[in-house]
Amino acid sequence: MTHFPLIPHHNQLARRKRTLQEESSTTDADASLFQGIGTHYIDLFIGTPSSQTASLIVDTGSEWTAFPCVAGCCGQHTDAEFDFAQSETFSNRSCADSCGQGRQSCRGTQSCNVHMAYAEGSSWTAFEAQDHVSLWRQQQQANNNTNDSTTAVEQNQSSLQGPFPLRFGCQTATTKLFRTQLADGIMGMDDSPLSFWRQAGAQSFSLCFQSAAAPQLEDSAGVLTLDGYDDRLHLAGATMQWAKRTRSQDRYFGLFLQDMYFVPHTSSTTISKIKGLDTRTMNAGGVIVDSGTTTSSFPLSAKPIRDAYQQLTGNSWSKKLSLEDVKALPTLVLEFRARDSDSDNVVVEFPPLHYMWPTENSDAMYEPALYFMGDQTVLGADFMRGQNIHFANDRIGFASSNCDFNTVKSQTQHFQPSSIKIEVPSNQGVSGEDGTASSVSIGVLAVAAVLLVAIAVLVVANKPKRPSHYQVVEHDQPEVELT
Helix, strand or coil, X not given: CCCCCCXXXXXXXXXXXXXXXXXXXXXXXXXXXXXXXXXXEEEEEECCCCCEEEEEEXXXXXXXXXXXXXXXXXXXXXXXXXXXXXXXXXXXXXXXXXXXXXXXXXXXXXXXXXXXXXCCCCEEEEEEEEEEEECCCCHHHHHCCCCCCCCXXXXXXXXXXXXXXXXXXXXXXXXXXXXXXXXXXXXXXXXXXXXXXXXXXXXXXXXXXXXXXXXXXXXXXXXXXXXXXXXXXXXXXXXXXXXXXXXXXXXXXXXXXXXXXXXXXCCCCEEEEECCCCHHHHHHHCEEECCCCCCCEECHHHCHHHHHHHHHHCCCCCCCEEHHHHHCCCEEEEEECECCCCCCCEEEEECHHHHEEECCCCCCEEEECCEECCCCEEECHHHHECEEXXXXXXXXXXXXXXXXXXXXXXXXXXXXXXXXXXXXXXXXXXXXXXXXXXXXXXXXXXXXXXXXXXXXXXXXXXXXXXXXCCEECCCCCCCECCC
């Protein structure tokens, strides 16, 4: 087992400020740190003999791992650009090789070119490269750099510990959020051959983002597990509930949405079904879990969610609320089809302080952060909080959790299976199938959401088709009727 100390928030800002040099803490560059609330990122160590560090957003919606490789190309981040000339194991993949985006990416050059654009408008351009990478830094090198945030205190051999050869994008240009975010780049964690976890040789992985309702550990915001999940992370009595993974979009982690409900703040057992919701259309458009997206979005056809909210609360969708008012709002509940037809469906709670966010002008006032656009449902990092989510070939598992790395770093007997634990230390207010296996615990960075209080996200099984502790309203409280 390999242990790493927690990485405090001020260390991450210090890393950023070292690259800003003479800029003060009140510059626009520093102000932009508060824009990417809720993203989670890890440190990757690249190259030999002396590895260089890149902080990467963990993104289940992206294929490529990419980070800046040209000085001055891509904005100011936590670390300097990767200097590939200093690595003895670096190689530039040429058109004679199998390019990740096909030979058409060569465009008359000898390099495999990569260009990625994202829905919110940001993009990056890179050439495809390969080098040895690891999620841990060797003991000798860590001891020589006492200012670095990650230091190994034990070492253990593991097939997934690394280093291993990784194909990645060496960025030469970035736009918008990729220039202003705190993290250097992105770690692709979708289900494709080029994804980080596939290249690492893992068969599955789990992400656990700390709920705002859990005791807020000063330096921790969650855990990443390669090749399994660890049930010691789960709350007392919680077990992994298996939802069916849809394959309509092979490289994404899709779910089949059965129904949606609201649970009133005044009742923990009564649910009101959202009527008028066309789940058939929503499933046709795709329902995916995307850790790289800060807030969740629903298709235009899902506006009955908004209507039900307004009818239950008496508030317009755009009305801004105080923290106390937000805590009295209903919890949104999503019901997913189970992996096995004879199993209960999986129900996931989406509490109000996960779907309500501070307004742009005041941290004391909140507004809905659910968006309605297009035809796809994207369940982002806000939806994922408070759950240990296991991503596998034919299923996606959910278990309620505090996501406390301290519960898993000292022992290995409960891994199901798992190989690498990565701690995701909090960085609040900063932008931007089973079996046994050996394990190694690794420290990681994260930007935790700046939500002050929240209701825990609970993942439970229903019976039948609803969780046993819920009762669908019949007479005592009318269901939500939508026009």
